[in-house]
Amino acid sequence: MSRALREGRPEACLSDFKLDELVAGELDAAASREARAHVAACPSCAGRSAAREAERDAFQAEAPSFAELAELAARAGAKAPEQGAPSKVVPLAAPRPRGRRLLVAAGSVAAAGAIAAAAAFALFFRVDPAGDVAGDGTRIKGGARVGFFVKRGDAVARGASGERVAPGDALQLTYTTQAPAHLAVLSVDASGAASVYYPAGPRAERIEPGREVPLPSSVVLDDTLGEERIFALFCADPIEIEPVRAALAARPASLPFPSAALPSPPLPASCEVDAVTLHKIQRPR
Amino acid sequence: MKRAGSDAFLERVYREHGHVVLRRARSLLGSEQEAWEALQELFLSLLDRPEQLSDPTSSLTGFLYKATTNLCLNRIRNRATRARLLDAHVAPRDAEGRSEGPRAERLVMVRELLAGLPDDLASAAVYFYGDEMTHDEIAKVMGCSRRHVGDLIERLRARVAMNEGSV
Numbered sequence: 001m002s003r004a005l006r007e008g009r010p011e012a013c014l015s016d017f018k019l020d021e022l023v024a025g026e027l028d029a030a031a032s033r034e035a036r037a038h039v040a041a042c043p044s045c046a047g048r049s050a051a052r053e054a055e056r057d058a059f060q061a062e063a064p065s066f067a068e069l070a071e072l073a074a075r076a077g078a079k080a081p082e083q084g085a086p087s088k089v090v091p092l093a094a095p096r097p098r099g100r101r102l103l104v105a106a107g108s109v110a111a112a113g114a115i116a117a118a119a120a121f122a123l124f125f126r127v128d129p130a131g132d133v134a135g136d137g138t139r140i141k142g143g144a145r146v147g148f149f150v151k152r153g154d155a156v157a158r159g160a161s162g163e164r165v166a167p168g169d170a171l172q173l174t175y176t177t178q179a180p181a182h183l184a185v186l187s188v189d190a191s192g193a194a195s196v197y198y199p200a201g202p203r204a205e206r207i208e209p210g211r212e213v214p215l216p217s218s219v220v221l222d223d224t225l226g227e228e229r230i231f232a233l234f235c236a237d238p239i240e241i242e243p244v245r246a247a248l249a250a251r252p253a254s255l256p257f258p259s260a261a262l263p264s265p266p267l268p269a270s271c272e273v274d275a276v277t278l279h280k281i282q283r284p285r
Numbered sequence: 286m287k288r289a290g291s292d293a294f295l296e297r298v299y300r301e302h303g304h305v306v307l308r309r310a311r312s313l314l315g316s317e318q319e320a321w322e323a324l325q326e327l328f329l330s331l332l333d334r335p336e337q338l339s340d341p342t343s344s345l346t347g348f349l350y351k352a353t354t355n356l357c358l359n360r361i362r363n364r365a366t367r368a369r370l371l372d373a374h375v376a377p378r379d380a381e382g383r384s385e386g387p388r389a390e391r392l393v394m395v396r397e398l399l400a401g402l403p404d405d406l407a408s409a410a411v412y413f414y415g416d417e418m419t420h421d422e423i424a425k426v427m428g429c430s431r432r433h434v435g436d437l438i439e440r441l442r443a444r445v446a447m448n449e450g451s452v
Contacts, residue, residue, distance in 0.1 A: 015416055015417055015418045015419065015422060016416050016417075017346070017347075017350060017412075017416055017422050018422065020305050020346045020350075021344055021346045021347075024301070024302065024305075024344075024345065024346050026344040026346055055304045055308065056301065056304045058304070059300075059304035060304075063299075063303055063324075066292075066295065066296035066299045066300065066328070067296075069299070069325060069328055069332075158311060158317075159317065160315045160317060161315065162315065162316050163316070163317050163318075164318060
C-alpha cells in the first residue's frame with residue numbers, strides 16, 4: 001500500500017503545492033521560470049494549471065463575500081477556535097452563484113464546457129492499489145472508481161459521497177480505471193426505484209483506462225428526496241444490466257435507507273463495484 | 286504581499302487563495318458541506334488572530350496548506366466525522382459483511398491511518414502521500430529542516446508497513 005499511495009503523479013511533473021505557488025505568483029524568478037517551462041511542455045500540468053486559474057475565478061464568483069463571512073462571525077459571536085477546541089462556525093451551505101459563469105474552458109484544458117473543465121481537477125488522494133487480479137484473471141485490475149461533478153444553475157463543483165443535492169441539479173458522472181473494463185452505472189433512490197444511469201443499451205459498455213473520464217451525458221436529478229445510492233460496476237465482461245437493476249428494485253421500499261445497511265447489487269463474478277451516496281434535499285428558493 | 290492583519294488584506298487573501306483552502310478541505314474531508322465549513326473556520330480564525338499570517342518561514346500558500354491540513358486533521362479525528370466518512374466510503378458489503386470494493390477499503394485505510402497518527406506524522410502523511418510533495422516542499426510548508434522531514438517520512442513508512450502487516 002505504501003508504494004501505491006504515492007504513485008499518482010509522474011516524478012517530473014509539478015506537485016499541487018508548486019502549481020499553487022506558481023499560480024499565486026509566489027515562486028522566485030528562477031523557480032518560476034523553470035515551472036513555467038515545464039507547464040509549457042507538459043499537457044497534464046498545463047491542464048492542471050489552467051484548472052487552478054478557473055477554480056480561482058469560480059471561487060471569486062461563487063463564494064460568499066468576506067464581508068458576509070465577517071458578519072456571520074459577528075452574529076454567532078464566534079471566537080477563533082483554540083487548538084483542539086470545538087468549532088463555533090455557523091453551518092455554511094455551499095453558496096449559489098451570483099450570476100456570473102462559474103468556469104470557463106481555458107487554454108490547453110482539453111474539454112470545453114463548464115462540467116468538463118471542472119473534471120480536469122486532479123484527485124487529492126491518488127490511492128491506486130496494485131492489481132487485485134485473481135488467479136483466473138477475471139477480476140478487474142486496480143481501484144476503479146466512480147466520481148461526479150454537480151451543476152446547480154451556472155455553478156459547477158466537484159461532488160463527494162455524502163453530498164447534499166437537490167431536484168434539478170445535474171450530475172456529471174466520471175469514472176477512473178487503470179484497465180479497460182465494461183461499465184454500468186445504476187442508482188437506487190429513497191423510494192426504492194432503481195434506475196440505470198449508464199449506458200443507454202442493455203449491456204455494460206466497454207471503457208478505456210483513464211482518470212475522471214466523464215460519461216457521455218449528465219443526469220438531472222428528479223424530485224424524490226432522501227438518500228440515493230449510485231453504483232458503478234466495472235466488469236470484465238459486457239454483463240446484462242437489467243437483472244442487476246431488477247434485483248436492486250426488488251428490495252422492499254419500506255426498509256430504512258441508511259447507506260451502511262443497503263445491500264449491494266448482486267455482483268457478477270467479473271465485476272468490481274464502487275459506490276457514492278447522495279442526500280437529496282429540497283433547497284429553499 | 287503585506288503580512289499585517291488588516292481586514293482588507295485578509296479579504297484579498299480570501300478572494301485570491303480561498304479556492305486552495307476549499308480544494309484541500311474538500312479532498313481531505315470528502316464532503317462539500319464540511320469543506321465550506323472548514324474554509325469558514327479557517328478565515329474566522331484569521332479574522333480573530335491575523336498575526337497567524339506573519340510567518341516569515343513560509344509562503345502564503347505554504348501557510349494555507351499547513352493551516353488547512355491541521356484544521357481538517359482535527360476534524361477527521363472527531364469521532365462523528367470519522368464515523369460518517371467510514372459510512373460514506375465503505376463499498377457495498379456482501380451477505381457476510383465483507384467489503385466488496387478494494388479501492389474504497391484502501392481509502393478508508395488511509396483516512397484511518399491519518400486519524401491514528403500524531404500531529405506531525407499525520408501532516409507529513411498528507412503532504413507526502415496525498416500531495417506527493419518533495420521533501421524540500423514539505424520542509425517549507427511545515428517550517429522545519431529537510432532532515433527532520435526525512436525522519437518523519439521514515440517513521441511514517443514504518444507505520445504504514447506495520448499497518449500493512451497487521452491487515
